[in-house]
Amino acid sequence: MPAACRALVLISGSGSNLQALIDVFSRDDAPLQICAVLSNKADAFGLTRARNAGIDTLVLDHKAYSSREAFDLAMIEAMDAYRPDLVILAGFMRILTPAFVEHYQGRLLNIHPSLLPRHKGLHTHQRALEEGDHEHGCSVHFVTAELDGGPLVARAAITINSDDNAETLAARVHEQEHLLYPLVARWFAEGRLCLTPDGLTLDGQALPATGKTLRNGDMH
Template sequence: MKRIVVLISGSGTNMQALVEACQAGKVAGQVVAVISNKAEVAGLEKAAAAGIATAVLSHREFATRELYDAQLQQLVDSYQPDLVVLAGFMRILTADFTRHYHGRMLNIHPSLLPKYKGVNTHQRALDAGDEEHGVSVHFVTEELDGGPVILQAKVPIFADDTAADLQARVHTQEHAIYPLVVHWFCSGRLHLSAAGAVLDGQLLGPAGYAED
């Protein structure tokens, strides 16, 4: 069983979906720790209720991003992870941190990358008049939301949608595809090569495994 450390900043819904999938035997791994940069968030309560070790490392206690990430790296490594999963961890990571976990850190982003990197993705999709939106799981690299995409899920955008409507629709897909990708990694089917993400020996396209 692969050891998984999850980083969060808030409610931890994707973390909870992953924990439940692990407990149900749908992921060949175990969440051994959940770390947050914010105290007293719901995600920490959910993890503790599931019997998972939790820790808080506030970025506000460090003068620079580099100092914070160096301490965070030490904390993560203390749990000896095979995989680091970012699940709503609202921090831009330094190059040193991402290089340290190269090929063994995943992120989920609420857009059909490369569209709408960064924040406020749902409203940006609405403002652009898009007909579809979605979510992407990708390997983390030094480029913000720019690592090789592994899997995407699409949702329709309806004329009367609000950002909250769209977020709820996307969340449903997030909770389905993130545990699946984590399982691929933990079972040895997925890895990052110099050319990009590779699943079952096949190099994935720019839109990941679900590319049309």
């Protein structure tokens, strides 16, 4: 049996996506093992989730470092001790330096609460409503130095209802995030998802620029 993919998860807050990953990959024979969780905030509830699951936790306060570069170098040093095959950003509220992104290139994933490339940045749910979008959702992508850029792996799309507001839409997108992120992590862990110089492939087939779009809960 091949060794499990070693994943390290970065968080800043409650860690609901972390919990979704823990729930899916908690079995000993799972293809992915969360080897540690790192937070830049000591009071992040996601650290409690990790400890309850018996996962190592790391806290590095970004305020204790003289620069963004110094903080990211300290993160790299702490993280590399765990030999991660995959780094998963799960609500990590820091803009990463190019040096950090380059160090983990091809094994650094992020999830964003919109159907990228639409609505990069913040306040995505309100912006989707204000612009009259018919669909909204979330996207998983490999991270590059461009904010919310990088090759798109997959998107989960939902229909915006006439009675949706930013809060109800956010809750519905969260549900999709908790399905989509573990699915993409599994693809990577099982060697099905590959980032090559020519682009992304899933099961040997090239993915389109917008990644694989899943609708109506089709998370297979």
